[in-house]
Amino acid sequence: MKSLAELKELKNKVQKEMKKRDQGTKAEIIVGMGTCGIAAGARNILKAVLAEIEKRDLDVRVTQTGCIGMCEKEPLIDVKLPGKEKITYGNLSEADVQKIISEHVVNGSVVTDLVIARHK
Incomplete structure (x- = not known):
C-alpha cells in the first residue's frame, strides 16, 4: 500500500466481496468445486459467476461446495431463489x-435446457 486511499479502496472491495457471501433471504448460487468439477472447468465457472454478478451489481450469495455427486454432468451450479425450489x-x-444469471436469477425463469435436477 502506498497510500491511505489505496487501503480504503481495498477495504471497500473486500467488504463488497464478503457481502456476496452473507446468508439471508437472497438468491444463492452454489458452485460445485470437487476435484471432478475443477477438472471439468468449475474454476472458470466460478469466475464467470462472480464476474456476472459484479457486472450486474446483484445482491447474490455465492458459495462453493465439494462434490455434488453427478461427476458426469460437471461443471455444476445450484441456483436457489427465496421461496423457490433449488x-x-x-x-x-x-x-x-x-x-x-440473466434469465433465472434476475428474471426468475428457469433455463430448462440446462437443468439436470430440481429439488423441493
Whole structure:
C-alpha cells in the first residue's frame, strides 16, 4: 500500500466481496468445486459467476461446495431463489452462466435446457 486511499479502496472491495457471501433471504448460487468439477472447468465457472454478478451489481450469495455427486454432468451450479425450489444446472460453459444469471436469477425463469435436477 502506498497510500491511505489505496487501503480504503481495498477495504471497500473486500467488504463488497464478503457481502456476496452473507446468508439471508437472497438468491444463492452454489458452485460445485470437487476435484471432478475443477477438472471439468468449475474454476472458470466460478469466475464467470462472480464476474456476472459484479457486472450486474446483484445482491447474490455465492458459495462453493465439494462434490455434488453427478461427476458426469460437471461443471455444476445450484441456483436457489427465496421461496423457490433449488435448480441444478450442469455441463456448463461460461456463456451458460450469463444466460442462467440473466434469465433465472434476475428474471426468475428457469433455463430448462440446462437443468439436470430440481429439488423441493
